[in-house]
Amino acid sequence: MRSLSDTLTSMQKASGPALCKIVLTQQGDSTTHTYDLGTTNRIMGLSHPEQEWGQTAQVLIDNRDANLSALTLEGYTAVISYGYNTSSGEEYSATAPLTVISQVNDTIFRPNGDLLTTFGLAGLFNLWGEQEASEAYAPDRINTDTVKTILDAIAGATLTAFSDYPAHTITYDSGYDDSIINAFKPKDAFFVAKGESRLSAFKKVLAYTKTKARVENDSGTATIHIFQPTTTGSTYDYEYDDAQALTNHNFFNKSVRTRLVLPNKVVVKNHPDHEDSFTGNDTDAASYAALGNQYYTETIYARTASNAECTRLAEARILTHQLNAEKGHGIAPMNVGQEVIDYINITDSAAGDSRAGNIGFLQRNYSQGSAFEFEFRFGRLLTTGLAGTLPPRGTAVDSPELSAMWDYLEGLNDNQQLIVSALESLFDRTEFTHLSVTEEMEIPQGANKFT
Known part of the structure; x- marks a missing residue:
């Protein structure tokens, strides 16, 4: 959960009208392009899904003065911020920086003529999914690199397989050491194939640990944070409660689904x-x-x-x-500081229960003339690709058809994981097997021994 001021926290609990803006910048260029809900080129629509391994967005801008038509903004860094108008003025919380992947300028022929621009944005891990290893990385059985050493090499582009790509810094948050990340040496159990994505390699080595990765906004820079998430107990990153009180962040609806842990x-x-x-x-x-x-x-x-x-x-x-x-989801008034992997609790007096869990997916939506939509889900979600490939929208608790479709999509994702596991198992059998001498053979020495 991003840190918010007291005034900003109070206003979002009061369910006031939310604000949004997007700021576009490019390294080496002092010019910034800012669009919000009140500028001439105002935001008309937005869809912004976030999960652990993917952050994308589609932003629709009113290009009424044709200013955007003359700009080429692909490759720019885009920071989307959400906020409220508080007693201290407009206050915002900035999400992780994204990169402009596409810019589409449309003309809609109406009596006055409408010019619209749509930006397709993708996050750091989405871009890593497109960065392929230039060669295989195959450490031997006496390699001494720890999990942390390998993570730093992948992110810092010092691993030769990914040295052609930009280097990124990892921030290890307080309490990150789980007695694995600094101690375990994967050796030849870890392997990067030629053509394997940078994201795949990073996820694979991090999977040995209890830690999680999240891209955050550190002074405008997309920074990977490694930390041990809170998963149990009564100390939460944030709480939602349907009881009407100024100190509560209410929610519109909640759906709880229980599921067995398999394998167990x-x-x-x-x-x-x-x-x-x-x-x-x-x-x-x-x-x-x-x-x-x-x-x-x-x-x-x-x-x-x-x-x-x-x-x-x-x-x-x-x-x-x-x-x-973990399964279930909630829809609530905009929480401008909520992040994936946050440990939250929902208290539902109508149902007489509460639901605690870690957020696996966040979705923020805006359409001109309508209120912001804010949804969160527990558990694993489908992996997103680059901008334009968005996860399914929220499932209403009274929609069994959409719920069934969601289950089907999760089933497809599980099948993909089975294929990956089978390939990894095949790798285990081939990589770890080594030849051993079981019999001795004497070879004659000297000249003409076979004549």
Whole structure:
């Protein structure tokens, strides 16, 4: 959750009319282009979805003075900010910087003629999805790089496979060390294929840990933050409550869906061909009990140094499955500071319950003449591509058809994950297997021994 002033927090809880603006800049150029809800070239529409591994936006601007028609803004940095008009004036909270991928200028023939410009924007991780490794990276079994070392090399463009791309800084937030990121050395268990995306490599190595990655706005720069998210307890990043009070941020509707954590057991161990044979596991007790004490097991090969290290890796994997299994969503008045992975709570007096979880997806929408729409969802969402490929819109609690469609899309995503897991398993069998001498053969020495 981005830090907000007391006046800004109070105004968003009061559900006042929200504000929005977009500022476009380019490195080396002092000129900025700002568009908001009141400028001549005002924002007429906006769709801005965010999730852990993707941030995109579509912004529609009124180009009534044709000023935008003369500008070529592809490649510019775009910062979308949301805010309220408070007792201190207009206050905003800036989201993570995006890049202008496309600019479309349209003319709509009406009596007065309308000129419209649409910007397609994409975030840092979306761009990383388009950056391919120039060569394979295949560390050997004695490599000493830790997870953190590899993350820094990928982001900092010091890993040769990604050295052609811009370098980015990682900020490690307080409390990030999960006893894995600074200690575990993946060695030959980690591999980057030629042509594999920078994003894929980064996600793959981060998946060993309990930490999460989020792109944030640090003084106008897109910066990757690595941190351990809060996932349990009663200390929340933010709370929503339907009770009418000035101190509460109300919500319009809430949908809660429960789902088993599957797999509910993770076993991490050395490959059978390794010299060592360490092993460790972790389980989700609730799913195990709900299934009549039955395990659905995922087995992961890694080159580990102890049973304890195997157990830590298994705990991290189970945590990921638990977060992905969280389901449900809410629609509320605009929260200008909410971020993905925030740990929030929704108190619903009508249902007599509360729902806590980590945000997996945020959607902010605006259409001229209508109020802002703000939606959040728990759990794993479909991966977005570049601008123009947006996730599905919110599912109303009274729409079983849309809910079924959402389940179907999630099923497709799960199938993709199964394919990825199968390919990774194939890699494990081929990469970790090594030849061993099982018999001896004597070779004659000297001249003419075979005549």
